[in-house]
Amino acid sequence: MTTATDRTISTPDPYAEPEGSVRGPGVPFRRLALVELRKMVDTRAGLWMLIVIGAICVVVVTAVLIWGDVSDFTLQSFLQLNALVLVLLLPIVGIMAGTSEWSQRTGLVTFTLEPRRGRVVVAKLVAATILGLALIAVAFVASAAAQLVAQVAHGADDGWHLGAGVGFGLVLTLVLYVLQGVAFGFAFLNTAVAIVVSLVLPTVWSVATGLISWLDKAANWLDLSRVTDPLTSGHMHGDDWAHLATSAALWIGIPMAIGVWRVLTREVK
């Protein structure tokens, strides 16, 4: 019987592969991002998530058109209403991007096709951001359509003004929430847990700050929904940017750091 003891490979034959047997470029980043983007829309869960979010934006502005007060009909108010919806739902889009390789074990394929996991991480961030921007665009279109209806039906014709600050602020805020979702997804690598935590933690935080006065002071710096208020209303001044930066570091930076470390080092099974 031939056994390991008498036939281990102790005399290495030349292992060198013929020169140039492994040639060719790596996977361009564009293709990685494209694949990640496609993975977010090619399953029923992913696709319906997006359709539902878009539909909710339409329903919200329609409801306001029907039951709302004519004096409130401005593009900006429609948009800000939609932003409330997106702030809740965009993190979930991000979470689903962050956890996708681990919830269905597709990481076995993804990380063998691109073993440089850091590139996959960045591709997911880019893809989630693009998708987030697409949904924000839907919200803009829905809001503009609502304003058009308002103008035709109710004569609300001076509501088209949208400050550049507000527009930019809304987009930045919503993108931050997408990134927060991806960060939570990476950190927990489990869709359900990440969604629950990303919903519960800020709520607990808000309640706590309401009860404890010194926390309330800290919240000016650390509560993501509070620090983005001036951003979405177009009133960012001085300290507001510092508040935004510290809060983003807490809610996005820290989970992102933990999450990226986990994705890079975790054994893929």
Place this chain on the structure above:
Amino acid sequence: MIVIENLTKRYGDLVAVNDVSFVARPGSVTGFLGPNGAGKSTAMRMMTGLTPPTAGRALVLGRPYKQLPNPGRHVGVMLDASAQHPGRTGREVLRLAAIQMGVGRAAVDASLDRVGLTSKEAGRRVRNYSLGMRQRLGLASALMGDPQVLILDEPANGLDPQGIHWMRGLLRGFADQGGTVLLSSHLLHEVQIIADELVMIGNGRIVAIGSKEELLDSHGTRVRSLDDTALHAALSAAGFGVRHDGTVLVAEATPEQVGRVALDARIVLTELRTSGSEGLEEMFLQLTAAHAREGSAA
């Protein structure tokens, strides 16, 4: 070529893979055989950069897997046929891989053809696939980048006997064109059908390694005759070791040597064959009994 050198993986006290070294060469199909939980999958994950080894290294095409540029074009990997999103269609799974590898849309259809999945089947969601179909899909994905090396974990699992023979043909053809194939299995007969080289591991260690012929022929010759007592004496006199296995004599000699002894002693043989897989099978069964660890991942 795949070169494994002293590959070791420890999880706390558990040594999942223990100092494993072997080479899978171009032109041959290497079977990685062992009971469930022997460490095959862990070793294969280390080869593909998914699991960091505790010690040792694995080189694929002369370098660590993680350093391969666009690895899908060089190494076809299938580690778990079931690790696919159940909501995607088979075609979509391949399409994603094709985009990432940078092979055209035509490669998807060519690959489906190659593994015998029809266009209709490819349009169904993976959730509705049988295990055999998932294996074919995984194989299609592994082959799509036109690689030089295949690393397949339990590819024949879930295939019917016909499917196993089909896979043998496919992998044989791949190896004949100079490709390297490493596949794992927990079924000896499966590996016997498909592989040329065998690496048998148990409890994380290599217990047998060599070509299939070597391993299968190294257990002597089984022989029956009209006068076993005389044959036993004649074989012993000729210097061959002989033992009884039930009603059969097992001689430590080739069938030709046994035949010559019988001819010289004018004994009529009623059966003469190499001991074949019985020895390997016995060893494998012992391994399975001794080392199979219930509940631990293969």
